[in-house]
Amino acid sequence: MTAVTDRQKLQYIAAKAADARVNVELETEGMTLNIGPQHPATHGTLRIVARLDGEQVISAEPVAGYMHRGYEKLSEVRTYPQVTTLVNRIDWLGSFANEVPFILAAEQLMGIEAPPRAQWIRTLLFEMSRIANLVLFLGDMGVQLGAVTPTFYAFRDREFVLNQIERVTGGRFHPNFDRIGGLKDDLPKGWIADTKAVMEKVREFCDEIEELFMNAEIFAERTRGIGVIPPDVAMQYGVSGSNARASGIDWDLRRDAPIGLVYPELDWKVWTHPDGDSFARFWVRLQEVREATRMIDQICDGLPSGPIMAKVPRIIKVPEGEAWISTENPLGEMGYYVVSKGDLTPFRLKIRSASFNNVSITPWLLRGVYVPDIITILASLYFILGDIDR
Amino acid sequence: MTPTILGLELAYWQETTIRVLLGLAALLLLTGGVVYLYLFKFVSFMQSRLGPMEAGPYGSLQLLAEVGKWLQKEDITTENADKTVFRLAPAIVLASTFVMFAVIPAGPSAVIADLGTGIYFVLAMSGLSVVGILMAGWASANKYALLGALRAAGQLIAYELPLVLAVVGVVISAESLNLQDIVRAQSEGAIFGWDGIGNPFILTQIVGFTIFLIAVQAELTQSPFDMPVAESELVHGYQVEYSGIRFLVYFIAEFATAVAFAAVASTLFLGGWALPASWGLGDGVMHVVGPLVVSAKAVLLVGVVFWVRFTLPRFREDQLQALAWKFLIPISLANIVVTGVLKVVF
Numbered sequence: 001m002t003a004v005t006d007r008q009k010l011q012y013i014a015a016k017a018a019d020a021r022v023n024v025e026l027e028t029e030g031m032t033l034n035i036g037p038q039h040p041a042t043h044g045t046l047r048i049v050a051r052l053d054g055e056q057v058i059s060a061e062p063v064a065g066y067m068h069r070g071y072e073k074l075s076e077v078r079t080y081p082q083v084t085t086l087v088n089r090i091d092w093l094g095s096f097a098n099e100v101p102f103i104l105a106a107e108q109l110m111g112i113e114a115p116p117r118a119q120w121i122r123t124l125l126f127e128m129s130r131i132a133n134l135v136l137f138l139g140d141m142g143v144q145l146g147a148v149t150p151t152f153y154a155f156r157d158r159e160f161v162l163n164q165i166e167r168v169t170g171g172r173f174h175p176n177f178d179r180i181g182g183l184k185d186d187l188p189k190g191w192i193a194d195t196k197a198v199m200e201k202v203r204e205f206c207d208e209i210e211e212l213f214m215n216a217e218i219f220a221e222r223t224r225g226i227g228v229i230p231p232d233v234a235m236q237y238g239v240s241g242s243n244a245r246a247s248g249i250d251w252d253l254r255r256d257a258p259i260g261l262v263y264p265e266l267d268w269k270v271w272t273h274p275d276g277d278s279f280a281r282f283w284v285r286l287q288e289v290r291e292a293t294r295m296i297d298q299i300c301d302g303l304p305s306g307p308i309m310a311k312v313p314r315i316i317k318v319p320e321g322e323a324w325i326s327t328e329n330p331l332g333e334m335g336y337y338v339v340s341k342g343d344l345t346p347f348r349l350k351i352r353s354a355s356f357n358n359v360s361i362t363p364w365l366l367r368g369v370y371v372p373d374i375i376t377i378l379a380s381l382y383f384i385l386g387d388i389d390r
Numbered sequence: 391m392t393p394t395i396l397g398l399e400l401a402y403w404q405e406t407t408i409r410v411l412l413g414l415a416a417l418l419l420l421t422g423g424v425v426y427l428y429l430f431k432f433v434s435f436m437q438s439r440l441g442p443m444e445a446g447p448y449g450s451l452q453l454l455a456e457v458g459k460w461l462q463k464e465d466i467t468t469e470n471a472d473k474t475v476f477r478l479a480p481a482i483v484l485a486s487t488f489v490m491f492a493v494i495p496a497g498p499s500a501v502i503a504d505l506g507t508g509i510y511f512v513l514a515m516s517g518l519s520v521v522g523i524l525m526a527g528w529a530s531a532n533k534y535a536l537l538g539a540l541r542a543a544g545q546l547i548a549y550e551l552p553l554v555l556a557v558v559g560v561v562i563s564a565e566s567l568n569l570q571d572i573v574r575a576q577s578e579g580a581i582f583g584w585d586g587i588g589n590p591f592i593l594t595q596i597v598g599f600t601i602f603l604i605a606v607q608a609e610l611t612q613s614p615f616d617m618p619v620a621e622s623e624l625v626h627g628y629q630v631e632y633s634g635i636r637f638l639v640y641f642i643a644e645f646a647t648a649v650a651f652a653a654v655a656s657t658l659f660l661g662g663w664a665l666p667a668s669w670g671l672g673d674g675v676m677h678v679v680g681p682l683v684v685s686a687k688a689v690l691l692v693g694v695v696f697w698v699r700f701t702l703p704r705f706r707e708d709q710l711q712a713l714a715w716k717f718l719i720p721i722s723l724a725n726i727v728v729t730g731v732l733k734v735v736f
Binding site (some may be wrong): 031033139143144148152153216218229370371 | 429436437438533534537546613614616617620621622623624627701702703704705706707708
């Protein structure tokens with residue numbers, strides 16, 4: 001038997017009432033449009049059930065779960081080093097960033113700290129996965145609005161970043177590189193100089209995108225004032241990351257809670273935008289990519305020497321205890337709550353992924369907008385399906 | 391008088407058949423060329439990729455491979471669809487394009503039907519495709535298709551007006567609705583007494599030309615006006631349920647319409663098949679050169695269409711309606727007034 005919550009009941013009544021109103025006033029019938037689970041705008045299998053009056057949305061409800069892979073449960077039968085393989089696949093565009101908070105939580109429980117060089121390289125790869133993730137967003141926004149060309153530029157320049165990640169980790173999408181106590185390997189020879197050249201290319205890409213979008217009148221018309229999230233609503237729904245910063249919330253875990261990563265030693269800035277609309281979200285992410293390239297340049301210059309692995313027992317048994325670590329991932333705040341009973345495997349793992357909360361605002365946000373704006377808003381909220389359905 | 395072609399005396403039906411077949415062949419060849427040149431190559435270079443390279447030298451036979459692929463695919467008619475209407479719709483869209491092409495002259499006598507009201511006929515027939523699109527959207531029994539078809543209907547009707555009004559300026563200048571007369575008026579005309587390049591209306595009717603091109607972009611439902619087929623939200627709108635050969639027909643119709651509109655635009659504004667009369671080339675030469683001249687002009691104009699298509703994001707439905715009603719139509723009306731006044735004064 002499926003339980004129907006009060007909320008669902010109320011929504012059903014509200015939808016019926018809206019239908020009745022429409023029918024009385026205009027003698028038309030409402031239409032329920034299923035956007036997804038197979039739809040190009042949902043980057044996978046998100047389903048939006050939209051009730052339409054003409055082209056206007058009366059109510060919209062996201063339905064997640066079509067790609068649920070049960071990572072929280074699966075990790076209970078995986079040893080700690082094996083869990084990174086799973087969590088890699090949560091946000092598949094910036095995979096390395098998924099591993100870091102989990103490893104940090106395990107390290108905290110074990111009382112180990114990674115050596116400085118490992119921390120610096122972690123931060124470096126963390127920011128590179130941010131670029132690999134957000135660059136695709138910058139191109140994808142074009143496709144959602146009907147301009148195909150920027151996507152190809154995004155894929156072209158993202159390839160350089162992925163190549164650099166591959167040279168270090170051996171994996172383009174799923175590095176599986178972070179270890180409890182440090183990293184698997186050191187950087188390869190000649191990598192730093194190449195990375196700086198790649199960062200130059202990414203900055204050029206940002207300029208190109210800025211020219212294509214920021215100065216384009218159609219882009220401004222399609223995004224400005226569309227899908228405005230006021231700061232208080234954003235906080236109530238737990239919206240995090242660039243979406244929150246685009247609503248003017250000056251909150252960035254890299255600056256406010258930099259556990260285990262070297263952000264305090266770098267010179268960088270948290271970008272916010274007061275508007276909270278789709279344009280602001282695009283703009284903030286564009287600035288964050290630029291900021292990330294600057295950070296990577298600084299890390300390349302200031303990389304300390306030394307070991308990349310702390311002293312870690314051969315068989316990793318995490319002492320009994322609980323730990324919560326969250327980091328500022330490309331999509332927003334991502335955290336792991338690890339409960340250990342002193343075994344080889346976690347007793348319980350809770351994953352807080354950013355996209356799940358970011359998408360939960362859609363029913364509030366999509367009310368009353370037009371169908372084309374659904375796509376703009378979904379694209380600008382920017383979610384990865386793996387990040388919604390762990 | 392019996393018409394003759396290459397010295398052969400032909401009956402009316404024989405002559406007409408030859409003209410129609412040649413016209414169809416020309417349209418399909420041009421369409422194929424345009425698809426290869428722009429959709430496969432030009433756009434690929436814009437997007438920093440190579441495009442098709444394997445089929446034929448430099449990928450030039452890719453289109454044949456694509457057509458072969460579509461012909462092999464299953465032609466699916468969905469269960470809830472209104473089957474007759476569903477199957478008829480692509481034919482109507484394609485037919486409207488072919489009929490449009492029938493009155494566009496490609497030489498002193500190379501025209502399928504030399505109608506006295508040529509341009510009126512072209513615009514009327516171009517509007518016919520709306521019927522096919524609405525049929526497709528309604529008969530598909532698909533919500534995306536329905537939304538797409540309604541958007542298409544709204545858009546095509548809205549942009550029909552600036553299209554027609556932009557042409558009125560040309561008609562006033564040429565003093566004729568006949569496309570041959572419009573071509574002759576441009577080749578024999580003079581700009582303030584100087585007839586070095588005739589009087590192509592792109593110079594005197596630049597406002598009309600711009601409005602015409604914008605409206606054509608919308609009529610073709612190409613970006614930035616591709617809301618009806620918006621692939622990222624309506625998943626190709628009214629075409630969503632079509633597959634196999636019927637999708638191929640839509641594909642051909644889309645690009646053939648682009649060629650046909652470009653041919654109309656080059657006839658109306660760029661001098662059509664004719665070269666300036668002051669260059670002293672007789673009709674004999676133009677019989678051969680004319681088709682090449684008008685094809686070259688049309689292909690160039692299609693290039694502009696594709697350039698814009700792959701550069702700009704799309705308007706929202708209400709925004710593109712606002713552009714048509716609040717901006718293009720007033721300007722084209724003002725253009726008519728100014729053209730009329732100047733015509734009377736000079």
